[in-house]
Amino acid sequence: FIHILMGIIYDGTGDYNNAFIAYRNALNIYEGSYKDLFKFKVPEQLKHDLVRTADQSGIYDERDRFKNKFKIEYTRPTEGQSQAVVLWNNGLGPIKDEWGINFSIIYTGNGWVSFVNADYGMTFPFYIGDRNLNGLTWIKVVFPKYVERPLLYTSGTISYNNKTIKLGKVEDINAISFKVLEERMLLEFAKSLGRVALKQAAAAQVSKDNEGLGMALSLLASATESADTRNWQTLPHSIYYTRVFVNPDADNEMTLNLTDVHGKVVKHKFKVKSKQKGTVIFPINTMAALPFQMKGYQVNQ
Known part of the structure; x- marks a missing residue:
């Protein structure tokens, strides 16, 4: 785009x-x-x-x-004809959430352990050196994930001078976000496992001197474990555009026709004040989204 x-x-x-x-x-x-x-x-x-x-x-x-x-x-185009470029920002991009899975800890010797999840077929070796995990046999690790905010409007057109012009999709920020996170997931797994392992190793070290305090630190480490869920929440889900040749130096009335997921068409009239021999960029934002699930509850927007 x-x-x-x-x-x-x-x-x-x-x-x-x-x-x-x-x-x-x-x-x-x-x-x-x-x-x-x-x-x-x-x-x-x-x-x-x-x-x-x-x-x-x-x-x-x-x-x-x-x-x-x-x-x-x-x-x-006719010499001196004005143009209006309509940019439609449709919906809202995904929100970052978190999810967790359990890993068994296999002690392989020489300061190495393996974090294993048989259900997902995952094995991550990790070097802990002489740090002691105090016999810990499993840990829960949380990772970031995206939750899509489904589009309410699936397509749009512009009506002008008895013509209907389709708004074409030029960017799918929702799809790009999921793809980027998917490609980073192995790195996210490794970072999260390493972080949890170091927290638990520190708690195990404290347990040598104070078992109660070590146990408390271990529980605190588990309770405070969270993924990085920061993201820009006002980006659009998708971006569309089209170009309309309009009358110069005039208030050109257009109609935006939005079709929702149920097939209903919503119309919005607007005017574009064009320039002589110029181009006007006219942005339109529709931030509506369908309800979606996040952290176990439904979100309505």
Whole structure:
């Protein structure tokens, strides 16, 4: 999305060559990693912006190549025509929660122990040196996880001048968050297990001198064990955009049509004050989400 945003900014200043480069960089990502990781399709508006900026930059071979590739009917915009770029931030990104699993502790000798969970097929060796876990045979470790805040609205369109223009998805922050955490999970396991092991080793060392205090520290270590659940909770679930050519120097009335999960269409009218030969970026935020489960209870937003 950042490349599309760069393209929109260059586009709005009339720097069509750099806008084309930014849009093409975005296309490479959508056709590469985004397609492989998230099954993401190239946004429809991006295809049109690529063809248009290639034409306005005088790169006609690229214009024709993308026209044929995407099967686009293209007409050069009227000179001096104004544009409104509508950015729709839909829903809210996931919230970080925590979950815990039990590990058996296998003493393998020479200062090494293995944390084993047979149900998940996990084994993590850990070096504790000469520190004593005081015969501890299992521990509970907590890890971070994401909880999705499901979208209330599943699609959106813009109505203007008897035309309906679809808002195309350009970023799925929800999916990216889950993927990033999944790729970090082995590191999170290792960090959490190491943290718990050091806490319990410290409690075992105290137990040598004061068994009651050592037991209290061990219980305190277990009770205070928690995962890092900090995250930015106001990011949108997904981002969409489209471009509308509008009348210059006028209050252009548009309608945002939002379709929810039940098929109901909610309409919101708004006006975009355009500039002569300019581009107006018009952001729309809908922060509604369906109820979701977190820490054993239902959350309604």
